[in-house]
Amino acid sequence: MLKNVRKYQDRLKKSFKIEYKRYIYSTIDFNDKMVGLFGARGVGKTTILFQYLQELELQNKKALYISLDYPFLSGVDLIDLVEEYVSDGGEYLLLDEVHRYEDFSAYLKTIYDLFELKVIFTSSSATSNLNAKSDLSRRVTLYNLNGFSFRxxxxxxxxxxxxxxxxxxxxxxxxxxxxxxxxxxxxxxxxxxxxxxxxxxxxxxxxxxxxxxxxxxxxxxxxxxxxxxxxxxxxxxxxxxxxxxxxxxxxxxxxxxxxxxxxxxxxxxxxxxxxxxxxxxxxxxxxxxxxxxxxxxxxxxxxxxxxxxxxxxxxxxxxxxxxxxxxxxxxxxxxxxxxxxxxxxxxxxxxxxxxxxxxxxxxxxxxxxxxxxxxxxxxxxxxxxxxxxxxxxxxxxxxxxxxx
Known part of the structure; x- marks a missing residue:
């Protein structure tokens, strides 16, 4: 399964060409163990994940992007996939669309507690992360991404x-x-x-x-x-x-x-x-x-x-x-x-x-x-x-x- 995820990641990277960094990029503390980025659909959260993925790869860091709405992940236990990734030397985990995974806040909490791994995740709805915050308040730093300002x-x-x-x-x-x-x-x-x-x-x-x-x-x-x-x-x-x-x-x-x-x-x-x-x-x-x-x-x-x-x-x-x-x-x-x-x-x-x-x-x-x-x-x-x-x-x- 990890091989399939990496293959999909490589395919997406080839089509990604956006260099412009949004206002929020420089304010995110990527050194935190777990970071959550939320906002409306279409405001550019996935773009930020790929820009950070590129940055990590330039630093020779092992990073993995997973969108949790991948059809082939249906029925796959996220903890098992993360455990396989960590065993393979994984250091950074970038999770997109986490609200599409059932009981996602419990899984994020488990990943935080069990693995030495930096995690940044996104959600398409502020409601998702606000609900998650009740379980993750001591673990995750949340950022809200707006659409383009006029500037x-x-x-x-x-x-x-x-x-x-x-x-x-x-x-x-x-x-x-x-x-x-x-x-x-x-x-x-x-x-x-x-x-x-x-x-x-x-x-x-x-x-x-x-x-x-x-x-x-x-x-x-x-x-x-x-x-x-x-x-x-x-x-x-x-x-x-x-x-x-x-x-x-x-x-x-x-x-x-x-x-x-x-x-x-x-x-x-x-x-x-x-x-x-x-x-x-x-x-x-x-x-x-x-x-x-x-x-x-x-x-x-x-x-x-x-x-x-x-x-x-x-x-x-x-x-x-x-x-x-x-x-x-x-x-x-x-x-x-x-x-x-x-x-x-x-x-x-x-x-x-x-x-x-x-x-x-x-x-x-x-x-x-x-x-x-x-x-x-x-x-x-x-x-x-x-x-x-x-x-x-x-x-x-x-x-x-x-x-x-």
């Missing part, structure tokens, strides 16, 4: 090297940052519009003509395979999660009515909260809470978004401009910073910065907040679409695609 999209497409900017720097020095960006003659607003529609998932560059269809297939696989293989939902009810996504597409984020959503999706209120949690963990939804403390924290999310703008265009078709802007901002910023819904604007970041998101004509008197809006709120900013550069407390929306 990464520009880097990959134009072969650039662009800096990541801290949110504090963006708020304080946004005009200087924009002027310092080495983007040559690139039309930043044109590129941003393209990114919003098709740039979040790296596989766009391989499947441009069928991108949305492949993205819809990715959604279906996440629900039909990942969530069911984990036992989170029965196969006969997966259509309800897809129906729920359709209902959310038709609802604006600031009009969250849980009773109405449950009725339209034909599910109970109790099941609604479970399903929203599953879709959020699977990175198909993005739930943003109000800024509250204590027992109120367990209340329902204040706003519900699809996870990213590409999902909006693929799943919802026509998109409200305000929803697109808020979805982009929430997706990019929440990956690194604490994001809440603000009572005095659209968002509150790290309990410090208040932000109102809108079009290029958005000003303090045109906010969604009555009277003076956020004008007199400390550390408040207008984040505007369709502007290449800002001034004062008005910042271009696209610049928040540089926080990772």
């Amino acid at each position: 990464e999209y520009l880097e990959f497409k134009h072969k650039l090297a662009l800096s990541v900017w801290d949110i504090k720097d963006i708020f304080q020095n946004h005009s200087e940052i924009v002027k310092s960006l080495a983007i040559g003659n690139i039309d930043i607003l044109k590129e941003f519009k393209e990114y919003i529609e098709v740039g979040y998932y790296p596989f766009y560059f391989d499947k441009q003509t069928s991108y949305y269809q492949n993205l819809l297939n990715t959604i279906n696989l996440t629900i039909d395979l990942d969530l069911t293989s984990l036992g989170l939902i029965e196969q006969k009810y997966t259509y309800k999660l897809k129906k729920l996504l359709e209902v959310i597409c038709e609802s604006k984020p600031f009009e969250v009515n849980y009773t109405k959503i449950a009725a339209l999706a034909e599910i109970s209120r109790v099941k609604l909260y479970d399903y929203l949690s599953f879709l959020n963990d699977g990175q198909m939804l993005l739930l943003v809470d109000e800024n509250v403390d204590g027992l109120k924290k367990v209340q329902k999310a204040a706003k519900i978004y699809l996870n990213n703008t590409n999902l909006l265009f693929a799943y919802c078709g026509s998109c409200d401009a305000g929803t697109v802007r808020e979805t982009f901002f929430a997706n990019q910023v929440s990956h690194k910073y604490k994001l809440n819904i603000s009572k005095q604007g659209d968002f509150l970041i790290d309990k410090k910065y208040t932000v109102e998101v809108g079009g290029k004509k958005k000003g303090y008197r045109q906010t969604s907040v009555p009277l003076e809006g956020i004008k007199d709120v400390p550390n408040s900013f207008i984040v505007s679409d369709d502007i290449a550069i800002g001034s004062g407390n008005k910042i271009p929306l696209w610049l928040f695609g540089f926080v990772y």
Whole structure:
């Protein structure tokens, strides 16, 4: 069996040619005995495994890549396979799609305890690894991989090297940052519009003509395979999660009515909260809470978004401009910073910065907040679409695609 796995690995290596390394690669501590990388389908987890495999082989390390959805592994005991590999001098084990292996967390725990082996594994659903964490919390270091940031999209497409900017720097020095960006003659607003529609998932560059269809297939696989293989939902009810996504597409984020959503999706209120949690963990939804403390924290999310703008265009078709802007901002910023819904604007970041998101004509008197809006709120900013550069407390929306 080990011979078959190696043969498959060699075949895959020949077709692998991606050199661009994602933002997360340099942050992973590969010296840890067990590392878990999770994220949505299609964001590039397998690419990272193969890049690390190449790196190990250049160091003359013995490494083995196994995808646990290999058909020929059906009925094979993973521990027996690992034992054979270790006996053959194996040092590094790279496991892809671990959630496809029944009771995977118990097997990972056993591998950690029994073998002197470095392990890095991936899972297509955040839910998988979050469940695994209960058994592996003392053993595994987890990393969450997002899709392309706008910065990464520009880097990959134009072969650039662009800096990541801290949110504090963006708020304080946004005009200087924009002027310092080495983007040559690139039309930043044109590129941003393209990114919003098709740039979040790296596989766009391989499947441009069928991108949305492949993205819809990715959604279906996440629900039909990942969530069911984990036992989170029965196969006969997966259509309800897809129906729920359709209902959310038709609802604006600031009009969250849980009773109405449950009725339209034909599910109970109790099941609604479970399903929203599953879709959020699977990175198909993005739930943003109000800024509250204590027992109120367990209340329902204040706003519900699809996870990213590409999902909006693929799943919802026509998109409200305000929803697109808020979805982009929430997706990019929440990956690194604490994001809440603000009572005095659209968002509150790290309990410090208040932000109102809108079009290029958005000003303090045109906010969604009555009277003076956020004008007199400390550390408040207008984040505007369709502007290449800002001034004062008005910042271009696209610049928040540089926080990772």
